[in-house]
Amino acid sequence: MRTVTVVGASLAGLYAARELRAQGFDGRLVIVGEEAHRPYDRPPLSKDFLTGRADEEQLALADPEEEAELDAEWLLGTRAQGLDARGRTLLLENGRTLVTDGLVIATGASARRLPGTDGLAGVHTLRTLDDARALRAALSGGGLRVVVIGSGFIGAETASSCASLGHEVTVVEAAPLPLLPQLGPEMAAVCAALHRRGGTELITGTGVARLHGQGSVTAVELADGRRLPADLVVVGIGAVPNTGWLAGSTLLLSDGVLCNDGCVTEHPQVVAVGDVARVGGLRAEHWTSATEQPAVAVRNLLAGRTVDSGRPLPYFWSDQYGARIQFAGRRREGDDVRVVEGSTAEGGFLCRYEREGRTTAVLAVDRPRPFMRARRELSSAQPPDRPLPFRPVRAESLAPVPEPG
Amino acid sequence: MIPVCRLEDLPVGESVRIDTTPPIAVFNADGTLYAIDDTCSHQDASLSEGWLEGCLVECPLHAASFDLRSGRPTCLPARRSVRTHEVVVEDGVIHVRPAVREGTAA
Ligand SMILES: Cc1cc2nc3c(=O)[nH]c(=O)nc-3n(C[C@H](O)[C@H](O)[C@H](O)COP(=O)(O)OP(=O)(O)OC[C@H]3O[C@@H](n4cnc5c(N)ncnc54)[C@H](O)[C@@H]3O)c2cc1C
Ligand code: FES
Numbered sequence A: 001m002r003t004v005t006v007v008g009a010s011l012a013g014l015y016a017a018r019e020l021r022a023q024g025f026d027g028r029l030v031i032v033g034e035e036a037h038r039p040y041d042r043p044p045l046s047k048d049f050l051t052g053r054a055d056e057e058q059l060a061l062a063d064p065e066e067e068a069e070l071d072a073e074w075l076l077g078t079r080a081q082g083l084d085a086r087g088r089t090l091l092l093e094n095g096r097t098l099v100t101d102g103l104v105i106a107t108g109a110s111a112r113r114l115p116g117t118d119g120l121a122g123v124h125t126l127r128t129l130d131d132a133r134a135l136r137a138a139l140s141g142g143g144l145r146v147v148v149i150g151s152g153f154i155g156a157e158t159a160s161s162c163a164s165l166g167h168e169v170t171v172v173e174a175a176p177l178p179l180l181p182q183l184g185p186e187m188a189a190v191c192a193a194l195h196r197r198g199g200t201e202l203i204t205g206t207g208v209a210r211l212h213g214q215g216s217v218t219a220v221e222l223a224d225g226r227r228l229p230a231d232l233v234v235v236g237i238g239a240v241p242n243t244g245w246l247a248g249s250t251l252l253l254s255d256g257v258l259c260n261d262g263c264v265t266e267h268p269q270v271v272a273v274g275d276v277a278r279v280g281g282l283r284a285e286h287w288t289s290a291t292e293q294p295a296v297a298v299r300n301l302l303a304g305r306t307v308d309s310g311r312p313l314p315y316f317w318s319d320q321y322g323a324r325i326q327f328a329g330r331r332r333e334g335d336d337v338r339v340v341e342g343s344t345a346e347g348g349f350l351c352r353y354e355r356e357g358r359t360t361a362v363l364a365v366d367r368p369r370p371f372m373r374a375r376r377e378l379s380s381a382q383p384p385d386r387p388l389p390f391r392p393v394r395a396e397s398l399a400p401v402p403e404p405g
Numbered sequence B: 001m002i003p004v005c006r007l008e009d010l011p012v013g014e015s016v017r018i019d020t021t022p023p024i025a026v027f028n029a030d031g032t033l034y035a036i037d038d039t040c041s042h043q044d045a046s047l048s049e050g051w052l053e054g055c056l057v058e059c060p061l062h063a064a065s066f067d068l069r070s071g072r073p074t075c076l077p078a079r080r081s082v083r084t085h086e087v088v089v090e091d092g093v094i095h096v097r098p099a100v101r102e103g104t105a106a
Helices: A011-022 A062-068 A127-137 A152-165 A180-197 A285-305 A368-381
Strands: A002-009 A028-033 A071-074 A080-083 A089-092 A097-099 A102-105 A108-112 A145-149 A168-173 A201-204 A209-213 A220-224 A227-229 A232-235 A239-241 A257-259 A268-273 A277-279 A315-320 A321-330 A336-342 A349-355 A358-363 B002-006 B015-018 B025-029 B031-037 B051-053 B055-060 B065-067 B084-090 B094-099
Touching: A002 A011, A011 A028, A011 A062, A011 A102, A011 A285, A089 A152, A102 A285, A102 B065, A145 A152, A152 A168, A152 A180, A152 A315, A180 A201, A180 A315, A180 A321, A180 A336, A180 A358, A257 A268, A268 A277, A268 A285, A277 A285, A285 A315, A321 A368, A349 A368, A358 A368, A368 B051, B002 B015, B025 B094
Parallel strands: A002 A028, A002 A102, A028 A071, A102 A268, A145 A168, A145 A232, A168 A201, A257 A277
Antiparallel strands: A080 A089, A089 A097, A108 A239, A209 A220, A220 A227, A315 A321, A321 A358, A336 A349, A349 A358, B002 B094, B015 B025, B025 B031, B031 B084, B051 B055, B055 B065, B084 B094
């Protein structure tokens, strides 16, 4: 393999480039990234960066020395627009083509927007550094009426940051509770309480009908007819994987790039990692998956076939209203929940999700030490990683994906 | 020198955080005592709550690992060292002598 191209110059793309070099690839390495910025870390965007506690240089994922060591050709500010049927020729935005022997797809996801709000000032999403810069500037005044639509992790963190900056914040969530699919009803209720404790109003069980305003937003109208006055609206209703540029290729796309447990697509010389990858039927939108998948993906890419498969334990964290939430494992509908340390009323706790006497997942709020122990136990209780024989991915064997919205 | 706790109150494999500015974490790694800055150089986690294995402590948030002897990270995502501090035991009490701020950070 003489040339390997990484498309997507963010977390998973950078980790893939590092792995390529660490695993001995000494050929030509090209990194194509749509954003003009050097790789930066997204989690602080909704937390310390928004509140002004962290600055741009603290977001950088690599220092100039390391970038030099990678010895890569960086094509930043350049969007990949297409991939030929054999997965060997990339079409770039500026009309150039790039022929490559190996390809790592790491194009991540984009914030989902609220239809019909383009061009309305005061309506923000939060996914990129540019988004965060704009939002941070808009929030600098203080005393705004902010409505956050969606109470997932990004919505909740943004609401918490806005509240700490002294704004009046209302969160609107269509589901009966925030984070219901991730945490289940008992613990979702605990997270709902965080909003109230943090001084944010939480309205659940009703969607948004439309936004009002001419030129710039003035109010959010809810599906039940209520009207919330708003100076600023943050839309946090999830993200869609960036696969649009792969239309016309022969890769299987369905809520992400389909790949096997080893991040390998239909073509052994094309792998996918991070938020854009649907690995073994699952797509994770977590920092840890984006940093763990590249090692396996690159091993398989360099071997030319699937020799390794990873099934790392899913893990994510979130910081809201001064509380640190950590979750690891695979919770399923109907698992029992048991608080094993502390109490959900105050001061933090650790709880286990259980099924047939076995722990499936653990959740902690402000209990890092016992969480870490529990997370380790969980991951060592997993079946050991073994190289699986190559299993081709088949779109029809996967569960249908619900339509967004 | 800052008193930390009695030697017997910090058994092997345990760690304790002291609320200096910035806070310091003291570890008993297989019988040897080490002190380093408590806040991970990556983001905002407390290393005294990390996973101790030999001379290495793993950050509880994103799993960067630090060598207690040097304060150097041994893996990503941390890239900067944390400061190390001198530990002294006097009359059965553990003390930390914080490093001077300037010039000691690696
Ligand atoms: C505000 C925010 C807070 C978060 N907080 C947490 C948290 O607390 N905990 C946690 O576990 N996770 C968190 N996450 C999730 C985590 O940041 C993501 O899982 C991670 O960034 C995924 O990395 P990635 O490289 O796969 O994708 P991305 O980071 O989305 O990067 C993809 C890159 O590819 C580029 N790209 C897209 N299409 C093309 C193309 N056609 N050509 C070239 N380049 C292209 C994009 O511009 C982008 O730079 C957060 C995310 C956000 C946005
Ligand atoms: S805060 Fe320690 S590794 Fe990120």
